[in-house]
Amino acid sequence: MIVEIINTGNELLLGRVLNSHQQWLCRQFADRGYVVTRQIAVADSAAAIQTAVRESLGRADLVITTGGLGPTSDDLTRDAIAQLLGKSLREDATVLAQIEKFFAARNRPMPASTRSEAQVPEGATVLPNYFGTAPGLAMEVPSGKFREANRSSWLVMLPGPPRELRPMFLEFALPLIQRAFPITDAFVCRTFRTTGIGESTVQEMIESAMQPLVSAGLELGYCARPGQVDVRCVACGATAVEQIAAAEKLLRERLGESIYARDDESMEEEIIRALTERKQTLALAESCTGGCIAHRLTNVPGASAVLLGGFVTYSNQMKQQAIGVQSQTLAEHGAVSEPVAREMAEGARRVTGADYAISVTGIAEPTGGSLDKPVGTVFIALAGSNGTEVWKRVNAWDRETFKEVTTQQALNFLRIALAR
Amino acid sequence: MIVEIINTGNELLLGRVLNSHQQWLCRQFADRGYVVTRQIAVADSAAAIQTAVRESLGRADLVITTGGLGPTSDDLTRDAIAQLLGKSLREDATVLAQIEKFFAARNRPMPASTRSEAQVPEGATVLPNYFGTAPGLAMEVPSGKFREANRSSWLVMLPGPPRELRPMFLEFALPLIQRAFPITDAFVCRTFRTTGIGESTVQEMIESAMQPLVSAGLELGYCARPGQVDVRCVACGATAVEQIAAAEKLLRERLGESIYARDDESMEEEIIRALTERKQTLALAESCTGGCIAHRLTNVPGASAVLLGGFVTYSNQMKQQAIGVQSQTLAEHGAVSEPVAREMAEGARRVTGADYAISVTGIAEPTGGSLDKPVGTVFIALAGSNGTEVWKRVNAWDRETFKEVTTQQALNFLRIALAR
Numbered sequence: 001m002i003v004e005i006i007n008t009g010n011e012l013l014l015g016r017v018l019n020s021h022q023q024w025l026c027r028q029f030a031d032r033g034y035v036v037t038r039q040i041a042v043a044d045s046a047a048a049i050q051t052a053v054r055e056s057l058g059r060a061d062l063v064i065t066t067g068g069l070g071p072t073s074d075d076l077t078r079d080a081i082a083q084l085l086g087k088s089l090r091e092d093a094t095v096l097a098q099i100e101k102f103f104a105a106r107n108r109p110m111p112a113s114t115r116s117e118a119q120v121p122e123g124a125t126v127l128p129n130y131f132g133t134a135p136g137l138a139m140e141v142p143s144g145k146f147r148e149a150n151r152s153s154w155l156v157m158l159p160g161p162p163r164e165l166r167p168m169f170l171e172f173a174l175p176l177i178q179r180a181f182p183i184t185d186a187f188v189c190r191t192f193r194t195t196g197i198g199e200s201t202v203q204e205m206i207e208s209a210m211q212p213l214v215s216a217g218l219e220l221g222y223c224a225r226p227g228q229v230d231v232r233c234v235a236c237g238a239t240a241v242e243q244i245a246a247a248e249k250l251l252r253e254r255l256g257e258s259i260y261a262r263d264d265e266s267m268e269e270e271i272i273r274a275l276t277e278r279k280q281t282l283a284l285a286e287s288c289t290g291g292c293i294a295h296r297l298t299n300v301p302g303a304s305a306v307l308l309g310g311f312v313t314y315s316n317q318m319k320q321q322a323i324g325v326q327s328q329t330l331a332e333h334g335a336v337s338e339p340v341a342r343e344m345a346e347g348a349r350r351v352t353g354a355d356y357a358i359s360v361t362g363i364a365e366p367t368g369g370s371l372d373k374p375v376g377t378v379f380i381a382l383a384g385s386n387g388t389e390v391w392k393r394v395n396a397w398d399r400e401t402f403k404e405v406t407t408q409q410a411l412n413f414l415r416i417a418l419a420r
Numbered sequence: 421m422i423v424e425i426i427n428t429g430n431e432l433l434l435g436r437v438l439n440s441h442q443q444w445l446c447r448q449f450a451d452r453g454y455v456v457t458r459q460i461a462v463a464d465s466a467a468a469i470q471t472a473v474r475e476s477l478g479r480a481d482l483v484i485t486t487g488g489l490g491p492t493s494d495d496l497t498r499d500a501i502a503q504l505l506g507k508s509l510r511e512d513a514t515v516l517a518q519i520e521k522f523f524a525a526r527n528r529p530m531p532a533s534t535r536s537e538a539q540v541p542e543g544a545t546v547l548p549n550y551f552g553t554a555p556g557l558a559m560e561v562p563s564g565k566f567r568e569a570n571r572s573s574w575l576v577m578l579p580g581p582p583r584e585l586r587p588m589f590l591e592f593a594l595p596l597i598q599r600a601f602p603i604t605d606a607f608v609c610r611t612f613r614t615t616g617i618g619e620s621t622v623q624e625m626i627e628s629a630m631q632p633l634v635s636a637g638l639e640l641g642y643c644a645r646p647g648q649v650d651v652r653c654v655a656c657g658a659t660a661v662e663q664i665a666a667a668e669k670l671l672r673e674r675l676g677e678s679i680y681a682r683d684d685e686s687m688e689e690e691i692i693r694a695l696t697e698r699k700q701t702l703a704l705a706e707s708c709t710g711g712c713i714a715h716r717l718t719n720v721p722g723a724s725a726v727l728l729g730g731f732v733t734y735s736n737q738m739k740q741q742a743i744g745v746q747s748q749t750l751a752e753h754g755a756v757s758e759p760v761a762r763e764m765a766e767g768a769r770r771v772t773g774a775d776y777a778i779s780v781t782g783i784a785e786p787t788g789g790s791l792d793k794p795v796g797t798v799f800i801a802l803a804g805s806n807g808t809e810v811w812k813r814v815n816a817w818d819r820e821t822f823k824e825v826t827t828q829q830a831l832n833f834l835r836i837a838l839a840r
Contacts, residue, residue, distance in 0.1 A: 111624050
């Protein structure tokens with residue numbers, strides 16, 4: 001089955017926003033056994049949209065478009081596609097009533113331009129929008145129109161805002177797609193996330209062991225990012241589940257503790273889960289990561305039960321006042337040093353009464369480095385009931401990547417400690 | 421001029437990663453007066469890559485590919501394209517020496533598979549990779565091969581990792597592109613970022629005033645996200661700069677304080693800049709945003725000079741101990757209340773001696789709401805030398821969006837206060 005996604009929007013081609021629809025939609029399809037074959041982004045121009053849709057309808061069983069259904073002057077998708085398919089538009093009374101209700105519920109007057117969202121091409125199925133005003137649209141394009149005879153296609157138009165697109169896709173588009181294209185073959189995709197080793201090394205550690213599975217049809221892929229390498233296994237057919245299980249067993253044997261998560265599991269979820277199970281608590285003292293560790297941990301529901309609190313101790317004064325770092329230690333060793341990291345973690349643990357405390361002190365880009373301690377130098381400490389461990393790393397990245405990589409390392413030290 | 425970008429990678433079509441190359445490359449082109457016409461993502465298969473490259477070379481003056489140049493088994497782009505163009509590959513001694521040097525400098529053995537990265541198609545220009553091992557490649561594809569006569573194309577292959585792709589593009593690919601395709605026409609794209617008003621309302625506030633400029637060729641676009649609407653103006657030709665200046669004047673008259681930034685300026689940069697200018701300092705007391713405000717502010721170089729520190733006071737105990745919230749206030753009003761927000765901000769300001777302090781206390785998804793204070797309820801306080809102001813908002817979003825929107829609101833209150 002051939003699935004193509006067409007994202008419309010000048011903001012995409014001008015590089016003003018990230019295309020989060022691509023990842024989200026591709027992921028939804030993959031998790032249900034459909035693989036997107038191609039994704040295309042084109043500008044908000046009727047000609048560009050029509051060319052892309054015509055080409056995709058000539059190849060694909062299912063074409064999804066995103067964006068261009070709203071009320072503003074650059075929303076052209078609905079009209080352009082109706083014209084391409086030779087369909088007239090009519091105002092749908094039910095859709096109009098829903099739009100009026102949306103504004104009434106918010107005590108806001110309905111802008112006149114919004115009325116255009118109630119225009120529906122003849123024969124199209126309306127996909128309701130519970131989180132906005134523009135409905136989605138779905139229609140079957142008969143065989144012979146753009147493709148060879150006996151091969152019809154489905155065309156589904158979704159609105160641009162993610163908060164509207166996502167629930168609409170899951171609740172209304174997906175059931176329609178699953179009815180039109182039932183999946184018979186099993187398909188499993190699993191990503192193993194590793195940290196601490198490079199891409200070539202990961203490959204060398206697993207390649208020969210994985211060879212028999214690859215020969216039997218397992219697809220193996222790698223994706224390297226700062227501080228992590230993902231290993232992706234895809235299997236199809238009757239033995240897909242067994243193949244993935246065998247792959248996981250081998251990968252865990254070879255890569256051990258370097259694997260920190262599967263698929264969308266995150267390090268922070270694993271940590272909150274482990275602390276909750278052990279009924280233990282955590283405190284943070286962050287200097288150079290500036291709240292990034294706290295931010296990631298508090299993204300996890302339930303974090304409030306185990307994370308007692310955090311200190312963003314940017315200034316030396318705050319290091320001393322809030323968590324009791326000694327002025328002598330700061331004077332002797334400097335704020336970025338092993339002893340200060342140690343006192344920060346121990347101080348945060350003491351002040352909050354937490355079971356564990358993590359501290360981070362380092363030098364982020366652009367300034368502050370020296371010959372001894374170049375930009376990127378960081379000390380990470382973990383204090384617990386068995387004492388305090390301190391690690392030194394040099395994360396020579398730009399400022400934001402430095403924060404990200406350092407946060408990942410700090411969380412990883414805690415994850416490994418909690419797994420013991 | 422027609423520019424197309426082809427991103428290769430199964431991880432894109434399986435929805436495992438965001439395609440950050442698209443935004444970054446499109447943005448680099450737009451800033452220099454080139455507009456990307458189409459972006460395509462295809463899987464790591466020789467057939468899919470060859471089909472997409474052949475189609476793009478049939479249309480475009482410049483085709484950029486990303487990914488598939490590395491050492492692992494799913495890196496197929498170089499071989500697939502050499503085959504498509506009928507070019508043989510040869511090992512390039514200079515490239516091989518650079519790769520060997522890369523590993524030697526890191527005291528790591530060179531994995532055997534890495535040697536494949538030194539293969540260069542005949543006639544290709546090598547684009548050095550200073551941040552990794554796989555070089556980029558550029559070549560002119562003669563007219564008549566995929567396009568009509570008299571229209572040759574350029575093909576540029578870039579590696580997948582952003583940290584390698586970005587400096588290579590700026591340092592080596594871009595000068596080559598600018599030599600091959602000199603820009604004569606002015607092109608200006610400017611995005612105005614607004615917060616606090618909806619998309620339709622923004623359009624109603626500016627539409628009629630902007631009409632004369634739009635009739636004269638200005639392109640106007642909108643992009644809505646939680647808590648913000650971007651207004652994008654694009655102008656071409658000799659009067660582009662004047663057109664954009666006139667548009668900015670009108671937008672500022674109509675939208676006033678709602679415009680918080682232009683282009684890539686962020687609210688946090690504006691705040692750090694204003695505090696630095698005024699030689700004033702800031703402290704934070706975050707409950708439900710869990711460090712997100714601190715994280716965003718500390719992404720800005722120079723934050724350490726004005727941000728004295730932050731408290732992530734998830735527990736009531738920490739609210740009391742660290743920043744002196746009264747136990748009676750907590751008991752009487754609850755942790756999510758106007759008086760607690762006030763005491764948090766005033767306490768953080770007092771403890772750190774900062775000129776300003778922001779506090780946030782609220783209820784993030786999934787649990788903790790009540791009839792009086794539904795999930796999403798949040799109190800934001802700003803304490804300064806003129807007293808303390810508190811705002812109440814109901815941000816009924818999922819947990820991560822709630823943190824993001826609340827952070828944006830808190831920063832916006834501070835931004836407006838600093839602008840007065």
